Amino acid sequence: MAVETTLSIIKPDATRRNLTGKINARFEESGLQIVAQKKIWLTRNQAEAFYEVHKERAFFDDLCNFMISGAVVVQVLQGENAIAENRKIMGATNPVNAEEGTIRRDFAENVEANSVHGSDSAENAKKEISFFFSELEIVG
Ligand code: CMP
Numbered sequence: 001m002a003v004e005t006t007l008s009i010i011k012p013d014a015t016r017r018n019l020t021g022k023i024n025a026r027f028e029e030s031g032l033q034i035v036a037q038k039k040i041w042l043t044r045n046q047a048e049a050f051y052e053v054h055k056e057r058a059f060f061d062d063l064c065n066f067m068i069s070g071a072v073v074v075q076v077l078q079g080e081n082a083i084a085e086n087r088k089i090m091g092a093t094n095p096v097n098a099e100e101g102t103i104r105r106d107f108a109e110n111v112e113a114n115s116v117h118g119s120d121s122a123e124n125a126k127k128e129i130s131f132f133f134s135e136l137e138i139v140g
Contacts, residue, residue, distance in 0.1 A: 001063060004082040005035065005138070006119045007128035012070030013113035015039070020073050024104055026075055031090050036076040036138045042068050059112065066112050074132045077118075078140055083125055086118040104135060 010023055024034060024076040042050070052058050067076035077086055091102025095114060108114040119125035129138070 001080045003078065003080060004057040004118060004122065004125070005076050005078045005129060005140075006083045006086050006125045007117075007132065008075045008077050008086060008119075009117040010073035010075070011115055011117065012066065012068075012072060013109050014115040015071045015073060015105060017107075019115070020108055023103055025106065025109065026089055029084070030079075031080055032079040032082055032085060032089075033140070034075050035078045035140045036133050038075075038132075039069050039073050039139075040132075044068055046096060050128070062112060076129055076133060076138050083122060087120065090116050090118050120139050 008027070010020055011061045014020065014023060020039075027034060035076070044064060046054070047067040050061055051060065051067070054063065056064075079085060089103060089105040091098030093114060094111040095108035096111075098108070103116050104114050106118075119128050
């Protein structure tokens with residue numbers, strides 16, 4: 001097993017409901033370390049650039065509007081198999097399909113307001129981390 005880093009975003013539905021601490025506890029209790037973290041308010045351009053891979057999808061516009069509807073917490077998580085581990089802790093994209101005990105099952109409102117984002121591959125983790133953080137901001 002390898003130590004990896006992955007990008008996580010605590011989305012506006014969760015920051016609005018003051019759930020940052022509860023969500024961070026899920027990561028830490030699972031052995032992931034938060035090695036970088038900041039609270040920001042995305043611009044429309046940033047949201048569109050971050051989700052560019054989804055730009056042809058019907059939900060793209062709504063997704064971008066949602067992501068700029070409030071503050072987000074962007075963070076880098078580190079640990080053994082952090083990318084897959086984080087996806088397990090988050091649960092399925094749609095909370096209706098998420099397993100019991102996962103963040104999305106417990107906190108998400110719907111498929112759009114689904115509380116958290118996590119990178120889905122090593123390649124995307126690298127891209128997404130560098131979208132928000134410089135190397136100097138990551139303290140492992
Ligand atoms: P996320 O992991 O941030 O990646 C893309 C996001 O699009 C996804 O989580 C969902 O919140 C959002 N989304 C909205 N509608 C849909 C949909 N119908 N199918 C998949 N993702 C959706």
